[in-house]
Amino acid sequence: MSEPRRLEVLRAIVEDYVHSREPVGSKALVERHRLGVSSATIRNDMALLEEEGLITAPHTSSGRIPTDKGYRLFVDRIAEVKPLSAPEKRAIRALLESADDLDDVLDRTVRLLAQLTNQVAVVQYPHLGAASVRHIEFVLLAPGRVLVVLISTNGAVQQRVASVPAGTQEDELADLRHRFLGKVSGVRLPSVPQELAACTAELPPARQALGKSLAHSLEQLSGANREDRIVMAGTANLARSTLDFPLTIGPVLEALEEQVVMLRLLSEMEQDALGVSVRIGRENPYGGLAEASVIATGYGPDALAKVGILGPTRMDYPTTMAAVRAVARYLSRILDES
Template sequence: SSDLDETLSQTARLLSQLTNEIALVQYPSLGKASVRHIELIAIDDKRLLLMLITDSGRIQQHVMEVASGYEASAVEKLRNFLNEKVAGKPLSSVNKTLRASKDEISAPLQALAGTVIPEVALLVDANSQEKILLAGTSNLAKRQGEFPGSISPVLEAIEEQVVLLKLISEMQADQHGVSLRIGRENTVDALSNTSVLVSGYENQGSEVAKVGVIGPTRMDYSSNIGAVRAVARYLTQSLGGL
């Protein structure tokens, strides 16, 4: 877990409490994320801690077993090599860059690099999973009377990360930075009796993800739009401080 996880989960809970709707917070899009730093720390002579830190504040870490007998200085040299190659680069290019750089690794580091670089690749791949946090799904059950028919299809649809990610990625913001789809404007049949309201939040001046709410079509639009915009601004400021 990292500061980013904590910030996003707190934000989702806060937005659901403010609006009494289901809140959704998308993790920063990693297609646009870059590597801030790779850390490699010797825990003992057989284990290393590998940390991948992105510019959006996400931290992935993994403890790996290594063959004993390497020099302590080798860890530092390999860490420096990795950062020299990928720090500041987009996550999407990391694996290709490291594969292309294998021949540049000095002979004494080859064995250690052979263990560490595949683990870096796994962390990059784990980071590449697009993800949405939800909070307040119980709010839907409390307002069941505002939906014609069962709310089960709605709950099933929003639990499908791929469906939700596709839907919000298609939503274009208006001049106030807000995207709204009401009822049958939603491309997902199960959400044809709901409204989906989202706004983008930024990191380093460009939009990285969306935050918003899902609720019945009779939701309080002006209040919810105000809450979603305020939370998007808060997330933009928070990311700048991570």
């Protein structure tokens, strides 16, 4: 059996099984694919693939289905990730570019990716520690109440209401915003408290109380850690894939609910030459995902946070990989421009 034909037979089995969810026989392969050999030759090829652990027979007299090892070889031999269609690209761009803030962007991202792939989509919040201050704003809401806004370079907009002296005027807020922004603009978020402390120490006595109150709120916002959060969409898609989980779908749902499991898995996944990472079945360290695959890629300036999908091992890998990579690129572009 030649290596190229072996890969062609495996590819055909994977594609047919993904499409039909039915075990694939030699006769069907000959009829549906231009393999250039007889059914008898294909049967011999399939026997060798089975000996190598790349395909298996779920029933005694059935056709064959891919194993985790077979899916892995198929994924590793994908020469290139096919691009999305022009309408799909336009839909991604239109939906994400109209978002209001980071929360809205990430929510739209997972809903869009779930629709494109018919899988569960997940996105990890960007690591704020790697972000810097882009802008701050103080808005007088009422006597003694000021809205403090911190915008970071990764697109996050955070805000909280601060209690300030009752006689605070808008010109005082404008003065302090100018002073603070001069100190912290472009500063990484973990270093903001030190810069604010230095700035408040230099304030005139009449501004000390107001300055300390506003600085405290900015410190709280700069230290808000959101990188241990993920956003999900499309969990209902799993309900339509129950046949792909012979035992039970319960462990998969539990893994999704246990965000720490998904966060740990996403953080460990390293991108391949095609710019994506694929974990198939038992390659996932968490036992509950033994019948699932996870496809993810990094996004943002540092590409530390991940966006991806989770679904059954029987999935359209080329199309799903393309969707994940395309959405991640648009997401990175929008965060860079925001």
